[in-house]
Amino acid sequence: MSPAPKPWGGRFSAEGGRAAEAFTASIGFDRRLWRQDIAGSIAHARALARAGVLTAAEAETIIRGLEEIAAEIARGDFPFRTEYEDIHLNIERRLVEKIGPLGGKLHTGRSRNDQVALDMHLYMKDEIRTILAEVAALQRALVDLAERHLDPPALMPGYTHLQRAQPVLFSHHLLAYFWMLERDRGRLADCLRRTDLSPLGAAALAGTAYPVDPEATARELGLAGVYENSLDAVSDRDFLLEFLAAAAILMVHLSRLGEELVLWSSAEFGFVEPDDAYATGSSIMPQKKNPDVAELVRGKAGRVFGHLMGLLTVMKGLPLAYHTDMQEDKEAVFDVVDTLHQVLPVLAALISTLHVRRERLRAALAGDHSGATDLADYLVRRGMPFREAHEVVGRVVRHCLEAGRALEELTAEELRRFSPLFGEDAPAVVAPEAVVAARRARGGTAPERVREQLARARQALAAAGGPPPERRDSGAGPR
Numbered sequence: 001m002s003p004a005p006k007p008w009g010g011r012f013s014a015e016g017g018r019a020a021e022a023f024t025a026s027i028g029f030d031r032r033l034w035r036q037d038i039a040g041s042i043a044h045a046r047a048l049a050r051a052g053v054l055t056a057a058e059a060e061t062i063i064r065g066l067e068e069i070a071a072e073i074a075r076g077d078f079p080f081r082t083e084y085e086d087i088h089l090n091i092e093r094r095l096v097e098k099i100g101p102l103g104g105k106l107h108t109g110r111s112r113n114d115q116v117a118l119d120m121h122l123y124m125k126d127e128i129r130t131i132l133a134e135v136a137a138l139q140r141a142l143v144d145l146a147e148r149h150l151d152p153p154a155l156m157p158g159y160t161h162l163q164r165a166q167p168v169l170f171s172h173h174l175l176a177y178f179w180m181l182e183r184d185r186g187r188l189a190d191c192l193r194r195t196d197l198s199p200l201g202a203a204a205l206a207g208t209a210y211p212v213d214p215e216a217t218a219r220e221l222g223l224a225g226v227y228e229n230s231l232d233a234v235s236d237r238d239f240l241l242e243f244l245a246a247a248a249i250l251m252v253h254l255s256r257l258g259e260e261l262v263l264w265s266s267a268e269f270g271f272v273e274p275d276d277a278y279a280t281g282s283s284i285m286p287q288k289k290n291p292d293v294a295e296l297v298r299g300k301a302g303r304v305f306g307h308l309m310g311l312l313t314v315m316k317g318l319p320l321a322y323h324t325d326m327q328e329d330k331e332a333v334f335d336v337v338d339t340l341h342q343v344l345p346v347l348a349a350l351i352s353t354l355h356v357r358r359e360r361l362r363a364a365l366a367g368d369h370s371g372a373t374d375l376a377d378y379l380v381r382r383g384m385p386f387r388e389a390h391e392v393v394g395r396v397v398r399h400c401l402e403a404g405r406a407l408e409e410l411t412a413e414e415l416r417r418f419s420p421l422f423g424e425d426a427p428a429v430v431a432p433e434a435v436v437a438a439r440r441a442r443g444g445t446a447p448e449r450v451r452e453q454l455a456r457a458r459q460a461l462a463a464a465g466g467p468p469p470e471r472r473d474s475g476a477g478p479r
Helices: 017-024 027-050 056-075 087-107 112-148 170-195 214-220 230-235 238-264 292-315 324-352 358-363 372-381 386-403 426-430 432-438 447-464
Strands: 155-160 163-169
Touching (some): 027 056, 027 324, 087 112, 112 170, 112 324, 155 170, 155 358, 163 432, 170 238, 170 447, 238 324, 372 386, 372 426, 372 432
């Protein structure tokens, strides 16, 4: 006959049980949820008192015990034990040690299924808010750098296919990343809406038979609402998947910015130089200055993408309701949260201290023929179809390449050899400053449009609020 399951964890028999116990225990990583777990337990104790399951005195004794446990964990004095599997049983067992059998009443009307789901909702709500503020801090650094190089405007090549295409303002290029990050903030804020729910009251899967008020408990915990379906409440982790997806898209943008910083700091570009605090030397080559921070920003995107795919794979085949497979959500989410908390502040600091070589930006435009489109537009304004104008200017550019001359060096007389429509004012339209100034449509790179962008960016940052809050120690302890 199989032995009866052991209380307080310890589900496996002694024979081979230690290996299985260690394999299934999550206390090594879910201990960082202790604040959320204690907050949820305090709210549940009050709910049980309102429902008449606990007396007011019993609830108060339980709450005092939980507060003492919180102080123990914060001091580093709490005896985490693997045989109690997870943060929930560790805290509950410690509560019984402190206040006696009364501590066992706390779990009335709830399951670890709705308990762990609640912890993750509370945890993610805190972390997403902090990440939103960190994204805004990076946006602020980009806006500040763009503003510093707008008056007078710093020009640079704009690229397609990594080939010089048309000149743009350096500020315009930076602001492209601002607006990408603004959409990232929108995705995270939208994810926060679906995170702001309480699953408590769902119990194991079918709901609780006790007359608790889940909506009152949600309000006490600062959550906006409750799940409509108890099975859904404990079965899904779509709010975590949504966070990981938003984080993956955010890391795409951060990685692209990192890649450009790596390229721009190379000798071949020489557009920027990172501060010594955000670059390293070579172990063998004294002349090297490696953009390690930008490279690691680029590299860490891979781990975030992997965690998204990992959790999607875990969840895709699970029937309702809870399964221990879902324990795999935490390490993935925790690592992505930690990665973003590393990447966002250090990248903001790198941008804030970045040295921009304006002369190299401008010099890169010399002789690149990037005013060719404007020369074709000149002919279009004089009645020539664009495709014909494109062909004419193509011959002009080929002549420049064969003669070793820049497009802006040609005179009006030389241009008229290719078309009589070129007037005396034609050479002026290919100057980089003229090309930039001509892009006056909303969203364009003309200085007045970029100033408008900056104003709108400042408005968006004002709506985002202040700097990120100081992060609390996760309480995760050594791993």
